[in-house]
Amino acid sequence: MYKFVIRGGNKLFGQVHVSGAKNASLALMPACLLAPGTYTIRNTPDLRDVATMSRLLETLGARVALSGNEQTIDTKHVANFEAPYELVKKMRASIYVLGPLLARYGHAKVSLPGGCAWGPRPVNLHIEGMQKLGADVTLESGYIVAKAKKLKGAHIEFDVSSVGATGNVMMAAVLAEGTTTIGNAALEPEIVALGEFLVKMGAQIQGLGTPTVTIEGVRELHAVDFMNIPDRIETGTLLIAGAITGGSIRVINCEPTHVSALLAKLERAGAQVITGQNWIELKAPVEIQPVDISTSPYPGFPTDMQAQWIALMTLSNGSSIVTETIYFDRFKHVPELVRLGADIEVKENVAIVKGVGSLKGAKVMSTDLRASASLIIAGLVAQGTTEVLRIYHMDRGYERIEEKLKGLRADIERVQSDEF
Ligand code: UD1
Numbered sequence: 282m283y284k285f286v287i288r289g290g291n292k293l294f295g296q297v298h299v300s301g302a303k304n305a306s307l308a309l310m311p312a313c314l315l316a317p318g319t320y321t322i323r324n325t326p327d328l329r330d331v332a333t334m335s336r337l338l339e340t341l342g343a344r345v346a347l348s349g350n351e352q353t354i355d356t357k358h359v360a361n362f363e364a365p366y367e368l369v370k371k372m373r374a375s376i377y378v379l380g381p382l383l384a385r386y387g388h389a390k391v392s393l394p395g396g397c398a399w400g401p402r403p404v405n406l407h408i409e410g411m412q413k414l415g416a417d418v419t420l421e422s423g424y425i426v427a428k429a430k431k432l433k434g435a436h437i438e439f440d441v442s443s444v445g446a447t448g449n450v451m452m453a454a455v456l457a458e459g460t461t462t463i464g465n466a467a468l469e470p471e472i473v474a475l476g477e478f479l480v481k482m483g484a485q486i487q488g489l490g491t492p493t494v495t496i497e498g499v500r501e502l503h504a505v506d507f508m509n510i511p512d513r514i515e516t517g518t519l520l521i522a523g524a525i526t527g528g529s530i531r532v533i534n535c536e537p538t539h540v541s542a543l544l545a546k547l548e549r550a551g552a553q554v555i556t557g558q559n560w561i562e563l564k565a566p567v568e569i570q571p572v573d574i575s576t577s578p579y580p581g582f583p584t585d586m587q588a589q590w591i592a593l594m595t596l597s598n599g600s601s602i603v604t605e606t607i608y609f610d611r612f613k614h615v616p617e618l619v620r621l622g623a624d625i626e627v628k629e630n631v632a633i634v635k636g637v638g639s640l641k642g643a644k645v646m647s648t649d650l651r652a653s654a655s656l657i658i659a660g661l662v663a664q665g666t667t668e669v670l671r672i673y674h675m676d677r678g679y680e681r682i683e684e685k686l687k688g689l690r691a692d693i694e695r696v697q698s699d700e701f
Contacts, residue, residue, distance in 0.1 A: 284326065284670045286644075286666060286667075287642075287666075287669060289640070293529075293673055297513050299516050300515060301324035302513070303512055303515075303674070305475065305566075308471060312345070312475060314382060315456060316503050321351060328676065328679070334369050334374065340365065341378070341382075344357060363390040363391075364389075367395075370392070374445070383453055384457065393423050406441065410446055414435055414450070414461065431457070434460040437462070444467045448467070455482075455484040457499050459497075460496070460497055463493070467578065474510045488492050503632070514585045518530050520532060520540075522658050525593050525661065529564045531563075532563070548561065550570050552565055569597040570598065574587070576606050578607070590649040594634040595622075595625065610630075617656055618655065621660070623640060641664050644667075646671055648674070653671075
């Protein structure tokens with residue numbers, strides 16, 4: 282068990298590179314089940330979630346290796362079609378194997394993920410999507426059991442925009458007979474990346490990045506070599522860390538167009554932002570202005586940046602309102618930020634953040650991935666020492682974050698800890 286020990290107060294300064302997108306990797310990796318062969322996925326982040334997906338693919342019979350950030354996945358010997366509870370409970374994205382296994386092998390058994398720290402996270406849209414494509418789906422002893430001799434194209438209209446369900450249906454439909462149209466499809470860059478990966482494999486997909494995606498099923502696909510996109514949430518987290526510390530940073534290897542909503546809010550908070558093709562320079566606000574946000578699907582303000590934004594707003598010179606529309610209960614970071622001296626009140630899905638003059642170091646506990654990020658951001662500016670416990674959450678989605686922050690002059694150490 283490790284914790285981060287942060288001595289706050291250093292202004293972040295310098296250049297930092299962004300790793301490959303976790304949420305894209307978690308979709309691209311299971312897509313390799315769709316055709317036997319050896320795949321290369323470049324710019325794969327070395328993260329705990331990627332390791333969990335690797336283990337899941339290995340239990341299905343694949344061989345997975347990561348050398349630096351180059352991942353190879355060999356799916357020639359896949360012979361097991363069950364995603365066990367032990368792995369799915371660690372990572373909900375495990376449900377991404379449902380579509381590819383069903384499409385390629387005609388059956389799949391995937392554990393139901395259960396709840397999570399942000400409240401209920403149903404998978405009904407994934408199940409309904411498979412049923413619309415002609416699968417027979419039953420729930421048996423906590424498992425989704427899906428069977429289909431041959432999936433058939435269909436029109437699937439999602440009543441909620443879902444990243445995971447759009448990805449799962451896309452992966453199932455590429456090998457289905459006939460045409461599938463997805464209405465209210467997710468527009469997230471990770472889904473576009475998955476679509477481009479599938480197209481490179483030989484799939485026929487139109488309308489990627491729009492609400493209507495059309496897929497013409499093909500008989501077979503082939504293995505590919507693919508470059509993963511940069512992680513937009515890591516990009517945003519680093520920018521907010523720069524902004525809260527009064528620093529001046531340049532984030533490289535990123536995709537500025539993927540963080541437009543955040544950049545607009547950072548500018549309104551008083552930051553100076555300049556973008557190039559694959560870099561962003563940020564000069565922190567002299568005084569942080571209060572700016573309201575409301576989370577929404579892409580291209581709106583991402584729910585995965587909500588906790589970090591609240592951290593920034595704790596030091597604004599006024600009151601701001603943060604509305605969470607995707608996961609109503611996603612405020613586990615708030616009581617921990619309050620321990621650092623923040624003034625935040627949560628009413629249902631709205632947080633009212635009143636800026637305080639300063640934060641003060643304390644011992645705080647991570648409850649989930651983005652909550653951990655918000656606590657680290659706050660710790661970087663809090664007076665004295667902040668200890669962030671349970672950083673295994675952080676390791677799910679940020680590649681060697683302490684090294685990156687140290688490179689920007691932060692005083693942060695990973696320290697072994699017995700505290701839980
Ligand atoms: C993905 C991201 C996660 C991010 C989330 C929202 C991955 C691995 N994870 O999660 O980091 O926070 O998008 O941007 O990419 N819903 C249903 N039924 C379903 C599925 C979803 O009602 O079957 C609802 C959810 O409860 C939520 C909304 O749809 O309110 C969006 O969730 P979704 O986009 O599916 O999130 P994930 O794909 O799980």
